[in-house]
Amino acid sequence: MTDATFNPETLKRNPTSPRTLFSLFMSGVAGLFMTMAIIPLFIILFYLLYKGISALNFQVLVQLPPPPMVEGGGFGNAILGTVIMVAIGTLISLPVGVMAAIYLSEFSRGQLASWTRFATNVLSGVPSIIVGVFAYGVLVLTFKTYSAWAGGFALAILMLPTIVRTTDEALQLVPQDVRQASTGLGANDYQTVLQIVLPAAIPAIITGVTLALARAAGETAPLIFTALFTQFWPNWDKLLAEPTASLAVLVYNFAIVPFKNQQELAWAASFILVLLVLLTSIISRLATSTRKY
Amino acid sequence: MINHQSAKQTEAVIKTENVNVYYGNFLAVAGIYLDIAKNQVTAFIGPSGCGKSTLLRCYNRLNDLIPSFKLQGAITYHNQNLYAPEIDPVQVRRRIGMVFQRPNPFPKSIYENIAFGARINGYQGDMDELVEKSLRQAALWDEVKDKLRQSGLALSGGQQQRLCIARTVAIQPDVVLMDEPCSALDPISTLKVEELIHQLKENYTIIIVTHNMQQASRVADYTAFFNVRTTEKGDRQGYLVEYDRTEKIFQNPKEEATQQYVSGRFG
Numbered sequence: 001m002t003d004a005t006f007n008p009e010t011l012k013r014n015p016t017s018p019r020t021l022f023s024l025f026m027s028g029v030a031g032l033f034m035t036m037a038i039i040p041l042f043i044i045l046f047y048l049l050y051k052g053i054s055a056l057n058f059q060v061l062v063q064l065p066p067p068p069m070v071e072g073g074g075f076g077n078a079i080l081g082t083v084i085m086v087a088i089g090t091l092i093s094l095p096v097g098v099m100a101a102i103y104l105s106e107f108s109r110g111q112l113a114s115w116t117r118f119a120t121n122v123l124s125g126v127p128s129i130i131v132g133v134f135a136y137g138v139l140v141l142t143f144k145t146y147s148a149w150a151g152g153f154a155l156a157i158l159m160l161p162t163i164v165r166t167t168d169e170a171l172q173l174v175p176q177d178v179r180q181a182s183t184g185l186g187a188n189d190y191q192t193v194l195q196i197v198l199p200a201a202i203p204a205i206i207t208g209v210t211l212a213l214a215r216a217a218g219e220t221a222p223l224i225f226t227a228l229f230t231q232f233w234p235n236w237d238k239l240l241a242e243p244t245a246s247l248a249v250l251v252y253n254f255a256i257v258p259f260k261n262q263q264e265l266a267w268a269a270s271f272i273l274v275l276l277v278l279l280t281s282i283i284s285r286l287a288t289s290t291r292k293y
Numbered sequence: 294m295i296n297h298q299s300a301k302q303t304e305a306v307i308k309t310e311n312v313n314v315y316y317g318n319f320l321a322v323a324g325i326y327l328d329i330a331k332n333q334v335t336a337f338i339g340p341s342g343c344g345k346s347t348l349l350r351c352y353n354r355l356n357d358l359i360p361s362f363k364l365q366g367a368i369t370y371h372n373q374n375l376y377a378p379e380i381d382p383v384q385v386r387r388r389i390g391m392v393f394q395r396p397n398p399f400p401k402s403i404y405e406n407i408a409f410g411a412r413i414n415g416y417q418g419d420m421d422e423l424v425e426k427s428l429r430q431a432a433l434w435d436e437v438k439d440k441l442r443q444s445g446l447a448l449s450g451g452q453q454q455r456l457c458i459a460r461t462v463a464i465q466p467d468v469v470l471m472d473e474p475c476s477a478l479d480p481i482s483t484l485k486v487e488e489l490i491h492q493l494k495e496n497y498t499i500i501i502v503t504h505n506m507q508q509a510s511r512v513a514d515y516t517a518f519f520n521v522r523t524t525e526k527g528d529r530q531g532y533l534v535e536y537d538r539t540e541k542i543f544q545n546p547k548e549e550a551t552q553q554y555v556s557g558r559f560g
Contacts, residue, residue, distance in 0.1 A: 109360065177397035181457070184355060185410035185464055186387035195409065200400045 045274070052271030055264035061272070065231050065250065068259050075269050077233045078245040081148065082273070084234060085227060085246060086217050088152025089159055094209060096156075097163030104164070105171035106193055117168070124161030131157050132222030140226055148240035151227030158219060159212035166208020170201040203288040210284045214277040220248040229253060247273040304331045306468060306498050307352060312366035314347055316359070320524075322347050322531040325366075327517060329468070334494055336509035336539065337502045339519030339554070344531025345502045346394075348519075349470050352500065353389040354382040370468075387414055390466035394473040396453035398445030398460070403428075403437050406445045406456055410464040423463055431459035432489055451482025458489060462497070469493065471501040475508065487512050506555055509539065516542040518551045 014020060059074050066073030100120075104113055135154035140146055174197050182192040228243035229250065235242045247269050254266035305328035314322040322344035329335050337345035347356065354375060356362040368375045375385055398406050407424045416423065424441070428434040433455040437448070445456055454474060461469055471490075475483040490499060490512045503509050509516050517536040521529050535542060535551045546552050 175397065177393060177395055178399060180355060180358065181391075181393060181397045181399065181460075182409075183358065184353060184386055184391035184393070185413070185460065186383055187410075187413050188383050191413050195413075196399055 048267065048271045048274055051264075051267040052269075055268040056271065060265065060268050064233070065245070065254075065265070066261060067231075068257065068262070071261055073261070073265065075245070075247065075250050075265060075272075077230070078247045078250040078269060079272065079276075081151075081227065081234055081245040082217060082247045082276070084148050084240065085151040085155055085223070085244065086213060088149065089155030089216050090209070090213060092153065092156035093159040093163055093212070097160050098167050098205065101164045101167030101171060102193060102198070104168050106189070106197065117165075120161045120164045123157075124165070127221075128158055128219050129221035129225075132225035135222060136225040143241065145241050146226060146228040146243040148227055148234060148242075148244040151223050151244060151246065154222035154226045155216040155219060158222065159209075159216050162212035162215065163208055166211065167201070167205050170204030170208065171197060173204065174200045206284050206288045210281050213280060217277050217280075218248055218273060220252050223249050224252070247276075305329060306331045306370065308367075308369045309348075310367045310369070312348070312351065312364060312368060314344065314351065314356070315361075315363040315365070317361040317363075319528055320530055325533050327533060327536055329498060329500060330515060331498050332494060332496075333514040334490060334499045334501060334512050335515040335517065336513035337500065337517050337519060338504075338506060338509050339531075339534075340521060341504075342529055342531065343519035343521040345517075345519045346472050347531070349472055349500060349502050350391075352468070352470055353386045353391055355386070355391065357382050387464060388466055389468040389470060390461035390464060392454070392457050392461055392469065392471045392474045395477050396450055396457055398448070398453050398456050400444065400446055402442045403445050403448070403456060404441040407460050407463045410460055414464050427459040427463035428456075430462050430489075430493070431455045432485060432492075433459055449482075451478050451485065454478055454482065454486060455489065458486070458493075462493065466497065468498045468500065471499065473502050473504060476504060483508070506543075506557075510543050513539045515539060518542060518546075518548075518554060520550055520554070 059072065060076075061074060061079065062076045063072070063074030064077055065075055100116075104116055108116065131154050135150050135157065139150035139153055143150075178196060178200065179192055182196045187196070223246050227246060227249070230243040230245050232245075234240055234244050251266045251269050251273070254262040254269070257263070307329040309325050309327040309329075312322070312325040313320055325348060327348075337349060339345050350356045351364060351368060352370075352375070356364070364376055370385070370389070373380070399409060401409065404424055407427050408420050411420065411423055425434060425438075428437060433452060436452060437443075437456075445453065448456060454477070458469075458474070475486050478486065487508065490501065493499060501509075501512065515536065516539040518534045519531055520534045521531050524530055535546055535548045537546070542551060543555050546555065
């Protein structure tokens with residue numbers, strides 16, 4: 001049975017119809033804004049490479065920062081300081097954050113959970129300089145010294161909300177079916193969470209931790225109040241309870257002085273900082289390449 | 294309308310006595326009396342929302358995961374009330390295993406999928422042997438014996454479901470609950486699972502929920518027909534209409550509603 005009034009011509013594409021033109025125009029607009037969104041990233045990377053590469057050589061990675069008017073030198077202590085403080089921050093925030101997220105996602109219900117999630121979001125909105133002042137009040141004033149510990153503590157607080165939120169979301173992505181299957185086999189809550197749910201969420205958790213870590217590595221404000229800066233290597237004999245150098249604070253200090261050598265070191269340090277964060281992201285991606293759900 | 298028909302001739306493993314299931318104040322399943330016969334297959338059939346899956350999940354206390362769930366009446370397993378306060382639901386689930394509607398293997402290797410349940414249940418014997426035995430019981434061994442280290446999620450839907458059955462029999466339960474185990478499978482996989490159910494009957498008591506009446510008539514020794522009614526308040530409530538030997542339910546049911554449902558003129 002055919003429809004006598006149907007005209008097959010109407011199925012053909014009409015390149016000049018308002019609908020087609022509007023669709024093309026909107027696709028173009030979306031593409032334009034997408035380009036605008038990623039252009040800053042490439043400009044920054046290119047500019048850092050361009051400015052930093054001239055000052056970059058092996059000695060800047062292993063030498064100490066030079067006094068004003070002196071040529072050469074490097075920022076080996078700042079690289080080490082950043083690695084130490086980010087490590088301390090991760091060691092504190094990772095267990096606390098993951099456990100908190102497990103509680104939120106697996107065991108809490110209703111009001112308590114929603115208030116905790118809200119509080120976590122508020123914490124992630126607290127300006128980093130306030131976190132620095134807080135860590136200053138808690139650790140620096142108490143122990144009467146700037147230290148890598150105070151710096152790591154401040155970074156831990158900055159990392160915490162990101163880790164809690166991404167872990168919480170990752171755990172909720174694990175299908176309810178799988179939890180029921182585990183429960184149905186006679187697993188208790190602890191066995192289900194630790195052996196089934198958490199392993200399934202690990203790739204997404206690692207991604208979240210990397211994000212938090214990258215943000216922490218670049219933070220300057222909280223470190224100014226807690227770790228300060230030093231021209232010297234981190235002091236293991238005093239258990240790191242001394243002012244500690246970091247890449248971010250070094251860039252901040254050296255970028256505003258009128259000495260050319262220092263300014264070039266600041267560029268090189270910026271480049272190294274970005275490179276370290278990039279490297280961490282890539283390694284963690286490779287280590288956990290497969291998402292399970 | 295109360296039905297109290299016990300499984301005659303064979304020993305009853307599970308007894309359901311005047312069970313009411315509530316979600317909050319809402320009575321979802323009302324007044325169930327039903328005995329499950331040992332080493333037999335019992336099918337639950339009925340339209341959607343009639344409470345057959347809800348009742349099934351009462352038998353291994355899986356509904357405990359739902360916060361508003363409440364059960365009145367008694368479910369006894371070897372004469373022990375499963376809802377008595379001193380009962381540990383974890384121990385119940387070790388005796389009464391479950392296969393779910395959608396295949397849900399763990400995101401682990403095929404081997405680990407089976408070893409997990411055995412390990413948490415304190416299995417001390419040879420794990421390789423148990424894995425092989427369980428996979429053989431689930432008629433999956435020949436298909437996966439060379440790729441035990443691969444992820445269980447890489448298998449086809451039908452293979453995944455048989456893996457889930459292998460995982461359940463590996464903890465050596467007494468009763469296996471199956472919640473529409475074939476609804477996500479193609480006809481060939483369905484046939485394999487049905488053959489499997491026939492074999493498992495030797496060692497296990499099986500309760501299977503199904504929407505497929507041909508399946509119920511093929512695999513089940515006993516069939517329970519559930520239906521749903523609307524109360525004066527407008528709530529939909531599940532209840533048991535008729536429970537008898539499968540031939541009886543399909544060929545000569547007592548109730549008009551059963552006759553209409555099994556002949557496809559209803560629901």
